[in-house]
Amino acid sequence: MTNRYVGSSGHGLKIRGAKHFIDEVDESRKVTNEVHRILTTQYNGAGSVFHDDTSTTQNQNLQTIVNYHNKQARDLDWSIHFNAASVTDAPRGVEVLYYDMRDLSAKVSAAISKVSGLKDRGPKQRNELYFLKNTYKPAILIEVCFVDSEADVALYHKNFNAICAAIAEVLAxxxxxTKKKEEVKEAQAKVMLNDNKSIPAVIIDGRTHVQVREIAELLGLKVVYNNESKITKLYEVK
Ligand SMILES: [Zn+2]
Structure with missing residues (x-):
């Protein structure tokens, strides 16, 4: 059976988190959704994500998020947050908080750091945090970067896709x-000569393909194909 996860973004629509150069709630939602998208489209992953749109108090918010997690059948809980300390242009970095998932936290923190250049602050045990303490499955809380570090925010913006891909890769x-095979995108198309003669074509990965015999004959060329050498020779008919 496939292992399942539940992801959530920190805080809520009406009970906001940290905010300076970027807004924690807005960015946490983007990262959560993108990691979920990658896990379910590029990998054969299964799970769900949650954003709290209703709570109006801190306690209600924490309980609402944890209740959602605890109601799902799952093997791992993860939550996306952004850190804050004091306004600075200096880099501060990524860290991952855990109850007992130290190894996984270290891997996620290192992976984000590697692809983004964010300083790797590493795993940090935080047993008292409501989310980590009350989700009864293994849980990690990712603090992607500091919203009040100008250097962090620049690295985050520049490397958003790589950061989400790195989180997804470690969780996967x-x-x-496992990663799904790349789907070859195919579409039917048509190649036309002087708006009146046409031959069928197919678009594969953004390139239009036709059979060489069909296009040659459409253009009035003679086709000689050698099956042994695999060479197709085209001759202008004089
Ligand atoms: Zn937070």
Whole structure:
């Protein structure tokens, strides 16, 4: 059976988190959704994500998020947050908080740091945090970067896709997901000569393909194909 996860973004629509150069709630939602998208489209992952749109107090918000997690059948809980300390242009970095998932936290923090250049602050045990303490499955809380560090925010913006891909890659490895084969996109198309003669074509990965014999004959060329050498010779008919 496939391992499942539940992801959530920190805080809520009406009970906001940290805010300076960027807004924690807005960015946490983007990262959560993108990691979920990658896990379910590029990997054979399964799970769900949650954003709290209703709570109006801190306690209600924490309980609402944890209740959602605890109601799902799952093997891992993860939550996306952004850190804050004091306004600075200096880099501060990424860290991952855990109750007992130290190894996974270290891997996620290192992976984000590697692809983004964010300083790797590493795993930090925080047993008292409501989310980590009250989700009864293994849980990690990712603090992607500091909203009040100008250097962090610049690295985050520049490397958003790579950061989400790195988180997904580590979670996928932990949950035993494998990458899906790239889908070859194909579409039917048509090649036309002087708006009146046409031959069927197919678009594969953004390139239009036709059979060489069909296009040659459409252009009035003679086709000689050698099956042994695999050479197709075209001759202008004089
Ligand atoms: Zn937070």
């Amino acid at each position: 490895a932990h949950l035993g997901y």
